[in-house]
Amino acid sequence: AQRVTQPEKLLSVFKGAPVELKCNYSYSGSPELFxxxxxxxxxxxxxxxxxxxxxxxxxxxxxxxxxxxxxxxKPFAQEEDSAMYYCALGNTDKLIFGTGTRLQVFP
Amino acid sequence: DAGITQSPRHKVTETGTPVTLRCHQTENHRYMYWYRQDPGHGLRLIHYSYGVKDTDKGEVSDGYSVSRSKTEDFLLTLESATSSQTSVYFCAIRPRTGKNTEAFFGQGTRLTVV
Structure with a gap:
């Protein structure tokens, strides 16, 4: 079955810090990810x-x-990067999203 | 913005009443999707369509039905609204599946069931 996992609901960093939002997928073939x-x-x-x-x-x-x-x-986060980020898997007719990670970038 | 509009944008309805949300596109895209967005659950697929009169269920289809009688319109119906269906509903369109195929989203419909 297709599945997308985003383990972090919230990620908070200061401006200029590196950011990594995690996404793991489950798919038997070659994935198409967004x-x-x-x-x-x-x-x-x-x-x-x-x-x-x-x-x-x-x-x-x-x-x-x-x-x-x-x-x-992203190597250096900016305040304008604050948003909700979703990873998605779109190989078949379905387009499956993860639960999302909210990124907060503090000044 | 891609030619996709949702109506209404906001709606408050009473428990037990039927509700229909409309998604309209002007892009002639084959695929149309309905999602609900809830805190902690992200975007969950309700139903999708891969052509006129061709629809299938997503992961949270119970209590919802859809219809697509023409390419440009995809209707989502809550047969008898419940408070658990209070959510923000998003429609998306996509020309095809496969590599490099971006989905475009509507602005969302905020539905409150009281």
Whole structure:
């Protein structure tokens, strides 16, 4: 079965500190993974997709098939990064999300 | 913003009444999804559609039904609303599955069942 696990509900850091939001998945084939972000009172929007291996707003995410992980990282957090972050698995017709991690960046 | 709108944006209803939420898209995307968002539970899939009149259940489908009679509209119905269905409901659209296929979300409907 498809499953996405985000173990941290809340992650609090100070501005300039490194950030890592964890995501683990369960899928028998080659996964298609995404990170979505929801800023306060806004709709969810795509942040990253693993297939493109891009860096958006300083965030990167690397797929580790051995550990079945797709952690989101940023070396220096900014206050504007404060938001809700969701990892998603989208191989089949379904698009499955994790429970989300709220990132708080303090000045 | 992708052409996806949800209506109504806010609704308060009484326990036991039927409620229908509408998701409308102008992108001609094949896939449409309904999620509910609750603290501690994230986004949970209620139902989804992979074409006109083609729908399937998600992980929390009990108490909900859907219909898609045309490409652009996906309706979510709570047959008899309960307080546990108080939530924020999001619709999403996606052109296809597979690599690099982004989903686009509506602005959400805040439903309160009293």
């Amino acid at each position: 990170w979505y972000v929801q800023y306060s009172r806004q709709r969810l929007q795509l942040l990253l997709r693993h297939i493109s291996r891009e860096s958006i707003k300083g965030f990167t995410a690397d797929l580790n098939k051995g550990e079945t992980s797709f952690h989101l990282k």
